[in-house]
Amino acid sequence: xxxxxxxxxxxxxxxxxxxxxxxxxxxxxxxxxxxxxxxxxxxxxxxxxxxxxxxxxxxxxxxxxxxxxxxxxxxxxxxxxxxxxxxxxxxxxxxxxxxxxxxxxxxxxxxxxxxxxxxxxxxxxxxxxxxxxxxxxxxxxxxxxxxxxxxxxxxxxxxxxxxxxxxxxxxxxxxxxxxxxxxxxxxxxxxxxxxxxxxxxxxxxxxxxxxx
Amino acid sequence: xxxxxxxxxxxxxxxxxxxxxxxxxxxxxxxxxxxxxxxxxxxxxxxxxxxxxxxxxxxxxxxxxxxxxxxxxxxxxxxxxxxxxxxxxxxxxxxxxxxxxxxxxxxxxxxxxxxxxxxxxxxxxxxxxxxxxxxxxxxxxxxxxxxxxxxxxxxxxxxxxxxxxxxxxxxxxxxxxxxxxxxxxxxxxxxxxxxxxxxxxxxxxxxxxxxx
DNA sequence: ATATACCTTAACCAATTAGTTAAACTGACT
DNA sequence: AGTCAGTTTAACTAATTGGTTAAGGTATAT
Numbered sequence: 001x002x003x004x005x006x007x008x009x010x011x012x013x014x015x016x017x018x019x020x021x022x023x024x025x026x027x028x029x030x031x032x033x034x035x036x037x038x039x040x041x042x043x044x045x046x047x048x049x050x051x052x053x054x055x056x057x058x059x060x061x062x063x064x065x066x067x068x069x070x071x072x073x074x075x076x077x078x079x080x081x082x083x084x085x086x087x088x089x090x091x092x093x094x095x096x097x098x099x100x101x102x103x104x105x106x107x108x109x110x111x112x113x114x115x116x117x118x119x120x121x122x123x124x125x126x127x128x129x130x131x132x133x134x135x136x137x138x139x140x141x142x143x144x145x146x147x148x149x150x151x152x153x154x155x156x157x158x159x160x161x162x163x164x165x166x167x168x169x170x171x172x173x174x175x176x177x178x179x180x181x182x183x184x185x186x187x188x189x190x191x192x193x194x195x196x197x198x199x200x201x202x203x204x205x206x207x208x209x210x211x212x
Numbered sequence: 213x214x215x216x217x218x219x220x221x222x223x224x225x226x227x228x229x230x231x232x233x234x235x236x237x238x239x240x241x242x243x244x245x246x247x248x249x250x251x252x253x254x255x256x257x258x259x260x261x262x263x264x265x266x267x268x269x270x271x272x273x274x275x276x277x278x279x280x281x282x283x284x285x286x287x288x289x290x291x292x293x294x295x296x297x298x299x300x301x302x303x304x305x306x307x308x309x310x311x312x313x314x315x316x317x318x319x320x321x322x323x324x325x326x327x328x329x330x331x332x333x334x335x336x337x338x339x340x341x342x343x344x345x346x347x348x349x350x351x352x353x354x355x356x357x358x359x360x361x362x363x364x365x366x367x368x369x370x371x372x373x374x375x376x377x378x379x380x381x382x383x384x385x386x387x388x389x390x391x392x393x394x395x396x397x398x399x400x401x402x403x404x405x406x407x408x409x410x411x412x413x414x415x416x417x418x419x420x421x422x423x424x
Numbered sequence: 425a426t427a428t429a430c431c432t433t434a435a436c437c438a439a440t441t442a443g444t445t446a447a448a449c450t451g452a453c454t
Numbered sequence: 455a456g457t458c459a460g461t462t463t464a465a466c467t468a469a470t471t472g473g474t475t476a477a478g479g480t481a482t483a484t
Contacts (some may be wrong), residue, residue, distance in 0.1 A: 009430080023324060027240035027245060031472060045433055048471065101323075108320050108372060110382035112235060113315075128388055147413070149406075152388045152399060156377050157410060163380075164372035170322035176340055176364045194361075201359070202414035221460080243442060256461060258443060 012038040013048055022101030025108055026056055060109065063102060070095065070128065076132045081140055081202075084133075085158065086196040092162045095190050101169045103161045128152060146203045154203065161195045224250040225260055228272045234313030237320055238268055272321065275314060280338065282307065288344045293352055294416075296345075297370065298408040304374045305404050315379045340364060358415045366415065371406045 006014065016037035018027045028118035031052055035045045074088045094101060128134065134151045141148050165172050166186065173184040218226065228249035232241045243264055247257045261267035286300045308315055324365065340346065346356050346363045353360050386395040 007430090025237055025239065025320070025324070027237065027326070030470095041432060041434095042473085043433080043475090047431080050473090052472065104320065104323050107380050107383065108237070108316065111316050111379070112237075112240070112381040114386075126387055127390075149410075152384075153402070153406060155388065156384055156399075157407075158374060159380075160372040160376035161369060164376040165368050167323075167373075168319050168371075170326040171319065172364075172368055174326075175338055175369065178339075187362075187368075190365070195369075198361075198414045201234060201416075202410045204413075206418040219460090242440095253462060255445090255463080256441085259460080262443090264442065 001190065004052050009038075009040065009044070010048060012040070013045060013055075014059060014062065017055050018063065018105075019101070021056060021109075022099075022105040023061060025105075026052075028114075030058075056109075057122075060106075062095070063106065064088060067095075067102075072126070072131075078132075081136055081146075082196075084136075085199055089158065089196040089199070090192045092159075093166070093188065093195070096163060096166050100166050100169065103163050128155065144205055144207075147205050149203055154199075157202075158195075158199055161191075161198065165191065221250075221252065221256070222260060224252065225267075225289065226258060226271060229267050230275065230317075231313075233268060233271055233321075234311075235316040237317075238264075238324075241268075272318075275318065279307075279314075284338070284343075290344075293348055293358070294408075294412050296348075297411055301370065301374060301408040301411070302404045304371075305378070305400065305407070307377050308375060309400065312378050312381065315375050319379070340367065356417055356419075359417050361415055366411075369414075370407075370411055373403075373411065377403065394399075 004082045013034070014033050017029075019037060020034045024030070024033075029052070031045060032042055034055075035042045038045070045055075049058065069087075071092070074084065074091060077084060077087075079087075122152065128151055132150075137146075137149075137151050169184065172187075173179060174182065177183040177187070218289040225246070228246045229241075232246045232249060236242075241264070243257060244254055246267075247254045257267075261270065281401070283300075283304070286296065286303060289296060289299075291299075307369055343363075349358075349366065350361050350363075352358045381396065384399075385391060386391065389399070
């Protein structure tokens, strides 16, 4: 996850910081605690990253930059849309599951400081309107194979279904499963397949076969 | 929103605190800032609520208790499932839209302190498995009108689709709409109808009419 | 060998901030 | 007139915490 001409110590720091920031947020995080987690001392921590804010900036940008390419790669692949949705959902849920605090971290900090994002998006060069995915989607709609839907709505629907249940783990686990961790994990596991089918059914045009 | 044998000052405090906690989280919130927002002074703030933690507890519980009953009410109504989904989605998105920081607030604080929730759920007496909604859903599945789906999965899907786009406003607005606030608002507006149709299409059994 | 980059210890400063206290004011109710 | 809850002002404390500094340790490379 962490790489890119970083020394071992820098890596330890970044990982520790990522964990601490995810758990506590920017204001809740403690430099001492980050140092402890990284197995170093506060002086060294400041030796590498002048201030908490600078460190935060680095961690945040790195995370963001590590996610976007993976998403784009799948979305612009030249495969059948339904297959693409299946692969995306499975890959993405796995990704979030492997570091479940990250979406919360990103969302929370962006929500208290929205400016942070704009530069990064510009930097990442994202543009949904001009993506191959949009073209693919529009063709399928034109041919009547799927119901009309805007690409933005489809994307946000898929992302919602993947991210929310994991970000809101305490809520879903407690409210839906009375705190049963296993039942919750089982649900997430099922979702790696079921979310894609849910989405596909939602957009598939059922009149199509008759029309052909 | 705030009520329940509170004096005017208490109400002002609660409202101010809710706002501050939502924006900044527990650790980021400042008692002085809450006092300012409430138009009172710090001494009086502490006069009413001994400590930041106590105040937080009160605000948090209140919010939680104000949401659950509204959700339950709709879900247990005796109306057609599809109609119920339509009403729920519209009502719920409106609810979140009117105080968009609240879900983030709840999610973030639960995520850094999951224990908080268990008591509250017990207190609210929620039980999805025994809800009228589950009975209704199972009957429709048995009759073949809708595809098999667990009530937990359906619920989390609906909640995801309603909550996430609003909680993740900075992300969706920036990434999907290049920061265009109006386009974003328009999307949310559309979702009040489209999410329900999306869900209904996803679960509706298309073979049903032929079978009848 | 000595310079240089990395690292530790430990003490320290300055700022922020939760929470307290005391003294005084206000207005309603008795 | 007097009591009392609610309120203000302002000064204070005690703790936390971000950040600094100085002195010294260790390795590797030149």
